Amino acid sequence: MSVSDDIGTPRGASIVRSPAALRKRDGRVGRVPLFAYAAVAPTLLIVLAVVGVPLAYSLYLSLHRTNPITKTFIYVGFDNYASLAGNADFAAALGRTAYFAAFSVAGTTVLGLAMALLLNERFFGRGVLRSMVLVPWAMAPVSVGVLWSFIYAGNFGALTGLLNDLGLGGWALPWLGDGFRALNLVALTNVWSQAPLTALMLLAGLQSMPGSLHKAAMLDGAGPVARFFAITLPWLKPNLLFISIIATINSLMAFDILWIMTRGGPGAATTVLSWLGYLTSFQFLRFGQGAAILYCLTALSFVLAIAYFAILGPRRSRPGARPVPPTVDGGVPGARTLAPMAVLPPPRVRPRLPRPVALGLARGGFAIAVLALVLWSALPVLALILMSLTPASDLIRTPATVVPSGLTLQNFQTVLMPSSSGGFSTSVQAQRVPLALINSIVVGACVSLVCIVLGTFAGYAFARHGRSRFFAVSLWGLLLTRMTPGLTLVLPFFIIYRGFGLIDTRTGLIIAYCSFLLPLSAWMMRSYFEGVPVSLDRAALIDGCSRVRMMWSVLLPVVRPGVIAAAIFCFLASWNEFLFALILTSTPNAQTIPVVISGFLSQAQFYEYGPMFAASVLSILPPVLVAFFFQRFLVQGALSGAVKG
Amino acid sequence: MTSITIETVSKSYGAMPVLKGLDIDIRDGEFVSFLGPSGCGKSTLLFCIAGIEAISAGRILFDGQDVSRLAPRDRNIALVFQDYALYPHMAVRDNLAFPLRQQKLGPDVVRRQVDWAAGLLGLEALLDRMPAELSGGQRQRVAVGRAIVRNPAALLMDEPLSNLDASLRVRTRTEIKRLQRELRTTVAFVTHDQEEAMVLSDRVAVMNAGVLQQFAEPMTIYRQPANLFVAGFIGSPQMNFLPGDGAPGGHGAGRLIGVRPFDLVPAGGGPGDGFALTGELALIEPAGPVHYLDVDVGGRMVKATCVDPSGLQPGAALTLTAPRHTLHLFDASSGLRLAS
Numbered sequence: 001m002s003v004s005d006d007i008g009t010p011r012g013a014s015i016v017r018s019p020a021a022l023r024k025r026d027g028r029v030g031r032v033p034l035f036a037y038a039a040v041a042p043t044l045l046i047v048l049a050v051v052g053v054p055l056a057y058s059l060y061l062s063l064h065r066t067n068p069i070t071k072t073f074i075y076v077g078f079d080n081y082a083s084l085a086g087n088a089d090f091a092a093a094l095g096r097t098a099y100f101a102a103f104s105v106a107g108t109t110v111l112g113l114a115m116a117l118l119l120n121e122r123f124f125g126r127g128v129l130r131s132m133v134l135v136p137w138a139m140a141p142v143s144v145g146v147l148w149s150f151i152y153a154g155n156f157g158a159l160t161g162l163l164n165d166l167g168l169g170g171w172a173l174p175w176l177g178d179g180f181r182a183l184n185l186v187a188l189t190n191v192w193s194q195a196p197l198t199a200l201m202l203l204a205g206l207q208s209m210p211g212s213l214h215k216a217a218m219l220d221g222a223g224p225v226a227r228f229f230a231i232t233l234p235w236l237k238p239n240l241l242f243i244s245i246i247a248t249i250n251s252l253m254a255f256d257i258l259w260i261m262t263r264g265g266p267g268a269a270t271t272v273l274s275w276l277g278y279l280t281s282f283q284f285l286r287f288g289q290g291a292a293i294l295y296c297l298t299a300l301s302f303v304l305a306i307a308y309f310a311i312l313g314p315r316r317s318r319p320g321a322r323p324v325p326p327t328v329d330g331g332v333p334g335a336r337t338l339a340p341m342a343v344l345p346p347p348r349v350r351p352r353l354p355r356p357v358a359l360g361l362a363r364g365g366f367a368i369a370v371l372a373l374v375l376w377s378a379l380p381v382l383a384l385i386l387m388s389l390t391p392a393s394d395l396i397r398t399p400a401t402v403v404p405s406g407l408t409l410q411n412f413q414t415v416l417m418p419s420s421s422g423g424f425s426t427s428v429q430a431q432r433v434p435l436a437l438i439n440s441i442v443v444g445a446c447v448s449l450v451c452i453v454l455g456t457f458a459g460y461a462f463a464r465h466g467r468s469r470f471f472a473v474s475l476w477g478l479l480l481t482r483m484t485p486g487l488t489l490v491l492p493f494f495i496i497y498r499g500f501g502l503i504d505t506r507t508g509l510i511i512a513y514c515s516f517l518l519p520l521s522a523w524m525m526r527s528y529f530e531g532v533p534v535s536l537d538r539a540a541l542i543d544g545c546s547r548v549r550m551m552w553s554v555l556l557p558v559v560r561p562g563v564i565a566a567a568i569f570c571f572l573a574s575w576n577e578f579l580f581a582l583i584l585t586s587t588p589n590a591q592t593i594p595v596v597i598s599g600f601l602s603q604a605q606f607y608e609y610g611p612m613f614a615a616s617v618l619s620i621l622p623p624v625l626v627a628f629f630f631q632r633f634l635v636q637g638a639l640s641g642a643v644k645g
Numbered sequence: 646m647t648s649i650t651i652e653t654v655s656k657s658y659g660a661m662p663v664l665k666g667l668d669i670d671i672r673d674g675e676f677v678s679f680l681g682p683s684g685c686g687k688s689t690l691l692f693c694i695a696g697i698e699a700i701s702a703g704r705i706l707f708d709g710q711d712v713s714r715l716a717p718r719d720r721n722i723a724l725v726f727q728d729y730a731l732y733p734h735m736a737v738r739d740n741l742a743f744p745l746r747q748q749k750l751g752p753d754v755v756r757r758q759v760d761w762a763a764g765l766l767g768l769e770a771l772l773d774r775m776p777a778e779l780s781g782g783q784r785q786r787v788a789v790g791r792a793i794v795r796n797p798a799a800l801l802m803d804e805p806l807s808n809l810d811a812s813l814r815v816r817t818r819t820e821i822k823r824l825q826r827e828l829r830t831t832v833a834f835v836t837h838d839q840e841e842a843m844v845l846s847d848r849v850a851v852m853n854a855g856v857l858q859q860f861a862e863p864m865t866i867y868r869q870p871a872n873l874f875v876a877g878f879i880g881s882p883q884m885n886f887l888p889g890d891g892a893p894g895g896h897g898a899g900r901l902i903g904v905r906p907f908d909l910v911p912a913g914g915g916p917g918d919g920f921a922l923t924g925e926l927a928l929i930e931p932a933g934p935v936h937y938l939d940v941d942v943g944g945r946m947v948k949a950t951c952v953d954p955s956g957l958q959p960g961a962a963l964t965l966t967a968p969r970h971t972l973h974l975f976d977a978s979s980g981l982r983l984a985s
Contacts, residue, residue: 216724
């Protein structure tokens with residue numbers, strides 16, 4: 001704690017002894033209260049059990065050759081890793097991963113920066129546009145994949161249809177048919193869904209910039225471009241570091257949209273490492289080798305994170321500048337030999353456009369940029385809604401067109417009231433939608449509740465005692481779990497869950513989601529608590545509160561916006577999650593909505609596009625509502641560094 | 646090196662007027678302060694002069710040339726911000742060089758001029774430090790250095806001393822005064838601290854609610870406040886105001902008598918011809934060179950001063966006097982000063 005706690009110590013001792021020595025002598029001084037340990041214990045135990053054990057288990061797997069049928073494990077040491085070194089498939093996948101990640105990171109950063117700069121200006125409708133921009137990121141990757149795979153679909157896709165309608169049918173291509181083009185298009189889709197996150201975090205950085213900096217630079221003679229490079233970009237450097245790390249990890253781990261859009265094809269053109277690991281583990285059932293691939297992916301993200309830190313990280317001021325002789329503050333320099341003033345040329349007269357022209361150009365350019373942003377963010381989502389209202393048969397017309405023959409609610413009827421849609425054959429998959437929605441809501445609500453209760457206590461302890469070693473180490477441990485791909489964990493989860501009979505249960509999903517959302521909520525609450533003055537805790541304790549009472553009556557009301565933000569993030573992440581839900585459920589009993597949507601793609605009955613889009617629209621409903629009504633909480637979440645994994 | 650003429654300048658944010666038809670004429674090389682309570686529009690006026698804020702009506706002239714529609718960077722003025730606005734990612738040297746580099750000056754000229762500014766402000770030892778490593782006073786000097794380094798036509802300062810502690814503030818304001826004398830720059834200085842404004846300025850523009858109240862030399866403003874607002878705002882402790890009909894001397898209803906605490910002393914021994922008030926002494930506040938006396942005169946608290954409080958007892962009756970020529974007379978309804 002602070003100096004004020006030292007009052008009770010003997011005077012003589014406090015002069016010579018360091019605070020650390022004092023702390024040892026007097027148990028009361030600087031001791032972390034038991035309450036703090038109790039507050040983090042549940043979070044740490046759950047994460048340790050639910051992440052640590054599977055992680056260790058998959059490491060164990062990666063060192064073995066396994067036979068899932070005979071259940072024999074043969075220790076092979078690093079053979080699984082060694083075999084990857086000479087594996088051409090692995091090398092090619094690594095190359096594609098690098099390309100995919102570079103494309104995604106560059107795309108999201110440039111685009112996100114442009115979005116953030118636009119959204120930082122004041123203009124009519126900025127709030128609505130901010131919400132609109134967030135939708136592609138808030139919606140489930142599965143829905144993103146469904147949407148864009150239909151847009152790019154060969155003969156009857158929306159893009160081809162649009163070109164036909166515009167009379168440019170000759171330009172149409174089998175979009176995802178060509179290998180390299182498919183890789184680029186999938187990466188572009190990834191950029192579409194991830195750029196808003198970058199924009200959100202950069203916007204938070206821009207808003208923290210003191211307005212006087214730009215005014216000062218303006219007066220110092222810097223134009224808009226010079227100001228962007230000399231002031232804005234350096235100011236955003238810490239944000240950019242964090243964003244690059246997040247964007248890199250997210251693109252290395254990208255799995256859902258690949259599963260939906262290309263499944264690694266055509267051929268192996270979009271087989272990146274995460275997909276290769278999935279294939280090896282779950283299709284070829286070579287668990288050991290699959291685990292090794294995924295461990296390589298984890299290692300890669302660690303190495304890249306460290307590299308970013310080394311390149312972009314905060315730097316101490318130049319060595320050699322120190323030590324500086326102390327100067328008396330404000331002291332009048334005495335007898336000075338002044339350097340002569342340089343002869344300055346008269347100030348430059350800039351060539352200027354007439355002001356109305358310049359102003360008009362600026363306004364016009366800005367309006368065009370805003371319009372482009374609206375189209376980029378909203379058009380695909382509106383297309384999804386339109387397709388869900390289009391008669392199912394329209395969606396597979398050739399030649400394709402985007403103009404529906406009429407609007408209908410038939411698709412929604414099919415998925416929401418499967419039994420009553422008489423005369424229309426309802427597929428098995430469509431009948432699963434209502435239960436899936438209920439499952440998603442139940443799981444999301446439970447996960448949010450658990451995470452905010454445990455995460456708030458843990459966040460408090462981390463914020464107040466972050467400098468104590470135990471808390472510092474465990475906080476970093478929690479953060480590291482966010483760098484491990486879910487793919488690495490999901491196989492051990494499957495095996496362990498089978499043992500406990502948790503497969504196909506909502507409880508199982510809730511436990512799994514808590515394992516990776518607890519660190520997130522603890523991290524968010526920690527940064528929120530750091531903004532709450534410690535004097536509030538002290539006042540409450542002095543006024544006679546117990547620690548629990550202090551949390552409940554004093555701190556909780558203060559951090560309520562943070563709690564809401566954490567709850568929203570946890571709900572969204574759990575609502576949108578696909579991989580765990582896919583692997584850990586096999587019957588409709590516990591399947592969530594992303595799994596059911598993906599199921600439409602796997603079934604044979606191929607003209608089920610209508611109901612699938614209806615289900616997709618239903619699945620993006622909560623994210624869209626959140627983006628529009630809780631936008632400020634999302635900004636709050638971005639400020640505290642929360643990210644959807 | 647430039648005169649600044651502000652002609653009926655108005656500024657409003659939407660329907661909300663901030664500046665209402667200001668006329669201020671700043672002479673070449675003059676040090677002028679804009680003084681007023683917070684929210685009176687003084688900083689807005691400064692930003693309008695700088696061109697950071699556009700004016701809604703009127704004109705701003707530099708040396709007779711209309712600059713109202715010029716961009717800030719084409720006005721050749723410098724501004725010291727309240728929070729200094731040092732570029733956090735640049736060392737002091739680069740902060741100082743930034744405005745010169747924007748003028749595309751050669752590295753040689755830039756170096757010489759940075760050295761000159763650093764020498765002038767005693768920043769030589771700090772040139773390689775980052776702003777975060779400087780104390781408040783050092784940051785303030787760097788901000789001033791960056792403002793003067795390119796020899797601007799006018800130097801604008803927005804409460805540059807308000808983030809310093811009291812003793813440093815007094816020393817720094819002397820420095821600023823000296824610098825202005827040396828460089829003979831036209832300076833417009835925004836402050837809410839009347840002492841700062843009085844000490845520094847050739848003339849002070851007192852503003853309230855976007856309206857210019859009085860624009861004159863500091864002692865004129867102190868001795869002949871133009872209206873009730875200026876009278877109450879300038880001088881600490883605040884001037885006492887008494888209704889003309891209630892006070893002795895028969896100044897009549899509809900008038901207010903103003904008397905400064907420093908002019909109002911316990912009677913006895915002094916010139917007896919003056920204005921006198923009798924009341925009950927409520928409180929004695931020692932303030933160093935003088936003691937403040939709070940006297941209850943007919944239910945109204947009046948502040949007076951005395952050098953030697955011995956013999957004065959709280960609760961006892963006390964008569965206060967002030968020389969007649971120190972009284973200020975105001976019209977109660979218009980608030981304007983009346984010739985006494």
